[in-house]
Amino acid sequence: MNYNSQPTPGKPVRGSKTGQPIMVIFDLLGRKWAMGIIWHLNNGPSTFRALQAYCENISPTTLNKRIKELSNAHLIMKTLDGYALTEQGKELFNLISPLGKWAKTWAKKITI
Amino acid sequence: MNYNSQPTPGKPVRGSKTGQPIMVIFDLLGRKWAMGIIWHLNNGPSTFRALQAYCENISPTTLNKRIKELSNAHLIMKTLDGYALTEQGKELFNLISPLGKWAKTWAKKITI
DNA sequence: TAACATTGCTACTTTAAATGTAGCAATATG
């Protein structure tokens, strides 16, 4: 089986030979720093180096890969001010943003 | 820098030296198959082998790691009927479930 | 305008994560 390194709807990804959209998104977001990048960019456009600084330990190699993948997926784009969320990226952020509040209560419950 | 393999609130994870809950969640869910497992378990309890079958190419090694991590995070648990979502796992599913519908429209827009 | 700083990378090596395959002990089923 041959999986594309760029998760694309309609093409096989890990978890779905038919490329079900939700599985494509899980594959895309389930890569290191992908959600963190989207989370951060909601604060406004950011340069490559600023993103690197935000994602404390990300290597430029990995950051560059995530940027390309998320750009290909039309979730982020390059602007004169740096990388920024697209309209679709903002939509996605709005969907995952409730996780922030939930995570805090979750953290309290599971921490001894 | 030494990161725990089990993302834990309050302990450093990739992306947050202080272990901010949202970063812990991103680290936990941003591992292969983690979200897929939660997604699938919302349909009801599932055995180890059934989960393997659902996550078409997951190796038992990786599945076992994800199960342990998600169990430690109190998102899934073992029951007499197999692995199942905890109450917190159900809460998390409810937060990520809108992604399913959104992913479909996203897929249409980005597919040529 | 020459020197220095910043940005957005690429190249390369090392380390960690995931995959693939085999197989075994425990329990259930015929």
Added chain:
DNA sequence: CATATTGCTACATTTAAAGTAGCAATGTTA
């Protein structure tokens, strides 16, 4: 008792991510 199923573990291989160095392009300062 034989066979099947389940829940793994062990181990080798492959892939992804991290870590580090550095360079070309552009901007900034003296």
